[in-house]
Amino acid sequence: MKSLMQRLAMGATCSMALALTLSAPVSAAGDPVEGAKKAYTCLGCHGVEHYVNAYPTYKVPRIAGQHEAYLVAALQAYRAKTRHHPTMQANAGLLSDQDIADISAYLASQGK
Ligand code: HEC
Structure with a gap:
C-alpha cells in the first residue's frame, strides 16, 4: 500500500507530463498530415520507397x-540560395516556413 505522499507525488508527475504535452507549441511545429499533401510533388524525384528516381534513373x-x-x-538553405542546386532551389523557393516545417515533419516520420 503506497503512502499518501507517494500517491500525491505520482499524481503531480502525471499532470505535469500532461501539461507539457498540451502546451506543445502548435504553430511552430510541423504538421505531418499537411506535410504529406505538400510533399507530393517532391516524391516524383525523392521516391520514398527506394530513393532512386524511376526514369531517368539517378540517385x-x-x-x-x-x-x-x-x-x-537544408530546405531553408536552398530557398536562401546559400546551398546550390538549381532544381532544389526552384522547389524550395515555392515553400513558406510553414510548408517547410510541415514537409519536414512528414518526411521525418517516414521510413522508420
Ligand atoms: C526534379 C527533382 C526533384 C524534386 C521535384 C525535388 N527534389 Fe529535393 N533534391 C533533388 C536532388 C537531385 C537533390 C540533391 C541536390 C544536391 O546535391 O544538393 C535534392 C536534395 C534535397 C534535399 C537535401 C538532402 C540532403 O541529403 O542533403 C532535401 C531536404 C530535399 N531535396 C527536399 C525536397 C523537397 C521537400 C521537395 C519538394 C518540395 C523536393 N526536394 C523536390 C531533386 C529533387
Whole structure:
C-alpha cells in the first residue's frame, strides 16, 4: 500500500507530463498530415520507397526518415540560395516556413 505522499507525488508527475504535452507549441511545429499533401510533388524525384528516381534513373538523396531539423535547414538553405542546386532551389523557393516545417515533419516520420 503506497503512502499518501507517494500517491500525491505520482499524481503531480502525471499532470505535469500532461501539461507539457498540451502546451506543445502548435504553430511552430510541423504538421505531418499537411506535410504529406505538400510533399507530393517532391516524391516524383525523392521516391520514398527506394530513393532512386524511376526514369531517368539517378540517385536522389534519401530524405524520408531524415532528421526533421536537418530537412528544415537544408530546405531553408536552398530557398536562401546559400546551398546550390538549381532544381532544389526552384522547389524550395515555392515553400513558406510553414510548408517547410510541415514537409519536414512528414518526411521525418517516414521510413522508420
Ligand atoms: C526534379 C527533382 C526533384 C524534386 C521535384 C525535388 N527534389 Fe529535393 N533534391 C533533388 C536532388 C537531385 C537533390 C540533391 C541536390 C544536391 O546535391 O544538393 C535534392 C536534395 C534535397 C534535399 C537535401 C538532402 C540532403 O541529403 O542533403 C532535401 C531536404 C530535399 N531535396 C527536399 C525536397 C523537397 C521537400 C521537395 C519538394 C518540395 C523536393 N526536394 C523536390 C531533386 C529533387
